[in-house]
Amino acid sequence: xxxxxxxxxxxxxxxxxxxxxxxxxxxxxxxxxxxxxxxxxxxxxxxxxxxxxxxxxxxxxxxxxxxxxxxxxxxxxxxxxxxxxxxxxxxxxxxxxxxxxxxxxxxxxxxxxxxxxxxxxxxxxxxxxxxxxxxxxxxxxxxxxxxxxxxxxxxxxxxxxxxxxxxxxxxxxxxxxxxxxxxxxxxxxxxxxxxxxxxxxxxxxxxxxxxxxxxxxxxxxxxxxxxxxxxxxxxxxxxxxxxxxxxxxxxxxxxxxxxxxxx
Numbered sequence: 466x467x468x469x470x471x472x473x474x475x476x477x478x479x480x481x482x483x484x485x486x487x488x489x490x491x492x493x494x495x496x497x498x499x500x501x502x503x504x505x506x507x508x509x510x511x512x513x514x515x516x517x518x519x520x521x522x523x524x525x526x527x528x529x530x531x532x533x534x535x536x537x538x539x540x541x542x543x544x545x546x547x548x549x550x551x552x553x554x555x556x557x558x559x560x561x562x563x564x565x566x567x568x569x570x571x572x573x574x575x576x577x578x579x580x581x582x583x584x585x586x587x588x589x590x591x592x593x594x595x596x597x598x599x600x601x602x603x604x605x606x607x608x609x610x611x612x613x614x615x616x617x618x619x620x621x622x623x624x625x626x627x628x629x630x631x632x633x634x635x636x637x638x639x640x641x642x643x644x645x646x647x648x649x650x651x652x653x654x655x656x657x658x659x660x661x662x663x664x665x666x667x668x669x670x671x672x673x674x675x676x677x678x679x680x681x682x683x684x685x686x687x688x689x690x691x692x693x694x695x696x697x698x699x700x701x702x703x704x705x706x707x708x709x710x711x712x713x714x715x716x717x718x719x720x721x722x723x724x725x726x727x728x
Contacts, residue, residue, distance in 0.1 A: 489526075489689070497525035504528070508602035530605055530671075530687045538717040540682035546719040547611050547703065548681060550659065551694055552604040553597040554711045555720070560593060561586075561697070567594050574640050576697065579660060580647055581621050588656060591700040595721075596640070597714065599692040607661060607686040608716050609679035610696065611723070613650035618672070620646045622663075640695060646670045646686070650679065655723060658697040661686060682717055 491497055502519045505512070505528070512518070514537050522528040541548050549555075557569050565577045565586045576594070577586040599605060622644040644663040649656055663669035669692070674685040705721040714720060 492526040492529070493524050495524060498523060500525055501528045504601075508600075510602060514604070526689065529601075530689065532606060533604055538715055540717040541719045542681060543719070545723045547657075547696075547721050547723060548608075549597065549714040549716050549718050549720045550608045550610045550685075550696075551597055551599055551606075551692075552715050553599040553694070554713050555595060555708075556598045556711050557596045558593065558705050558710065561589050561591060563590060565590055569596060569640065578642065579640065579645070579695070580658060580697075581619070588699050589658065589697045593698045593703050593705060593721075595696045595698075595705060597694045597696070598711075599688065599694070604716070605688040605692060606684055606716075607688070607694065609650070609681055609683045609685055610657065610659065610720075611650070611652050612679065612681045613652040613657070614678050615648060615676070616651045616656065617649040618646065620644070620670075640693065644669065646672060648685075652723065655702045656699060658695075660695040660697070661688070662693040662695065663688065664690060664692055 501522055501524075504510075504525065505519065514533050516532040516534050519528075522531065559567055559569075561567055561576055565583060566573045566575055568574075575586075576589060577583045580586050622642055640660075640662055646661045648659045648661070650659065661670045669688055669690040670686060671689055672686045674683065676683075679685060702724055703721055704724055706719060
């Protein structure tokens with residue numbers, strides 16, 4: 466309990482708008498450019514995948530939000546597959562219970578709180594949730610997991626705790642209360658909720674695609690600092706690709722299949 470209290474106090478002290486603004490301004494300034502190569506070495510960034518060399522990025526922000534070389538991530542275009550929207554690690558897969566809650570790392574999270582209300586959460590009761598965590602080493606752009614129509618998109622929360630192992634252990638409902646952008650996609654008769662959760666910095670999720678319809682694999686947003694993506698599927702609509710957890714995944718790879726039939 467004491468560790469939890471101290472952890473939350475430390476994060477609150479260093480995670481306000483002033484500190485966030487200072488870090489953000491530094492990351493976007495030319496002063497941060499010399500830190501790119503050390504950062505890349507520490508986190509073992511694969512230069513062969515990058516769209517550009519170290520020296521082509523003017524600051525840490527542009528490097529952190531870098532794009533990949535064209536065609537480096539093949540997109541699984543089978544009709545009934547859902548692809549990973551990001552590079553990351555699948556940390557958890559499970560079932561939403563009757564109380565609109567999910568259990569992650571021994572903690573309960575309310576998807577009603579996560580989505581902004583019981584009405585928004587009700588269609589995902591007894592459905593499947595999947596949590597994909599992105600570390601500082603990962604490519605941080607977000608892509609559409611399937612072809613669909615954007616039914617709704619909105620933001621919630623105004624502050625963010627870390628979403629790494631310590632954040633999930635000691636933070637207070639981080640996945641449900643951090644700053645987040647929720648997108649509801651309609652794929653034929655199935656609706657998917659994709660929750661893009663920021664970490665450590667206010668407004669760290671940047672939407673760049675305003676189209677009403679998304680193609681599978683299309684770039685839609687990026688994370689500025691840190692991140693987790695939560696995907697929610699209705700009951701009996703999705704069959705995850707079963708594998709040992711945690712497991713790394715790359716955007717474009719299939720993470721499961723849609724169970725509804727093609728008309």
